[in-house]
Amino acid sequence: MNDAEIKQMCLQLTETSKAAYLTTIDAEGYPHTTAMLNLRNSETWPKLVPLFSENQEEYKVIFTTNTSSRKVQHIRANPKVSVYYCNPDDWKGFMVNGDIEIVSDPELKRSLWHDGWENYYPMGFDDPDHTVLRLIPKLGKGWTGSNTFDFSLGD
Amino acid sequence: MNDAEIKQMCLQLTETSKAAYLTTIDAEGYPHTTAMLNLRNSETWPKLVPLFSENQEEYKVIFTTNTSSRKVQHIRANPKVSVYYCNPDDWKGFMVNGDIEIVSDPELKRSLWHDGWENYYPMGFDDPDHTVLRLIPKLGKGWTGSNTFDFSLGD
Numbered sequence: 001m002n003d004a005e006i007k008q009m010c011l012q013l014t015e016t017s018k019a020a021y022l023t024t025i026d027a028e029g030y031p032h033t034t035a036m037l038n039l040r041n042s043e044t045w046p047k048l049v050p051l052f053s054e055n056q057e058e059y060k061v062i063f064t065t066n067t068s069s070r071k072v073q074h075i076r077a078n079p080k081v082s083v084y085y086c087n088p089d090d091w092k093g094f095m096v097n098g099d100i101e102i103v104s105d106p107e108l109k110r111s112l113w114h115d116g117w118e119n120y121y122p123m124g125f126d127d128p129d130h131t132v133l134r135l136i137p138k139l140g141k142g143w144t145g146s147n148t149f150d151f152s153l154g155d
Numbered sequence: 156m157n158d159a160e161i162k163q164m165c166l167q168l169t170e171t172s173k174a175a176y177l178t179t180i181d182a183e184g185y186p187h188t189t190a191m192l193n194l195r196n197s198e199t200w201p202k203l204v205p206l207f208s209e210n211q212e213e214y215k216v217i218f219t220t221n222t223s224s225r226k227v228q229h230i231r232a233n234p235k236v237s238v239y240y241c242n243p244d245d246w247k248g249f250m251v252n253g254d255i256e257i258v259s260d261p262e263l264k265r266s267l268w269h270d271g272w273e274n275y276y277p278m279g280f281d282d283p284d285h286t287v288l289r290l291i292p293k294l295g296k297g298w299t300g301s302n303t304f305d306f307s308l309g310d
Contacts, residue, residue, distance in 0.1 A: 017243075018243040018244075019241065019243040019246075021176055021188060021239060021241070023178045023186040023188055023237060024186075025180070025184070025186060028235075029180070029233075029235050030235045030237065030252045030253070030293075030294070031178040031179075031180060031186050031235065031236060031237040031252060032237055032250060032252065032296065033176060033178055033188065033237045033238075033239035033250050034239070034248060034250065034298065035239075035241050035243060035246060035248045035298070078184075080183075080184050080185045080186065081186060082178060082185065082186040082187055082188045083188075084176060084188035084189070084190075086174065086176070086190050088172075088173040088174040088190060089173075091174075091190060093189060093190045095187060095188050095189065097185045097186060097187065098185070138185075139185070141187065143189065143190070
């Protein structure tokens, strides 16, 4: 694969993976991995496609989660995370990492909101237990099915 | 789910997931996640089932990888890792973490060996580029599809 094909593969993985695997680091330095809703999946979340089409941030990751979750506790103390997308059927995988931020912007929370999320956040988009996380990655890295690759992102 | 059902779900995930997602930590403290062959998958690797049936180490994880890989570099400097198993179709997930060790025992390398691995390690099971990693986890943690759980493992 040339660089353009690799980039296409990476973006496609981020747009088709059902889950994104988020890893945070706890107070003792151990990683913790968990499956998150992949809001970049264009079939599951078509309303959000424009949010991820902004050119300067094409590998941006956004998650919603509970403020009370342990991953948010980890991130408050240590923002270093990785996010992994994978198609295990053909072994293609793509990872980004960097420092994730906790977003307080109510407009972003409102624009992400979908009917049914009241099950998780009963008070709606501005529920205090509704936290939005945003990662502008620094590094992209992965496996084409036959080769490794990596590239710098961001600053 | 009660504790026995959770345990059954966890072991089943480790025995059915095609890939296991290994996260190591680099010199700057950033996590790196990659899909690994899940040698606990009993359908893909039936010869290895007895290796994972020893009672005291029922959540043991074993990987084979290239000595020259960056994940081995990371582990030499920092053995703290997580390993995640997931069925994204029903959102069940199970993670273990702890300190992973690089195993030099040639008998273990020989017992793991499968025809075809010459593609990765041309000199066979004792190829200097063939590294075996073993994790006896300290923590198990996951999501049943509707609830979180965690339990201590090991010492």
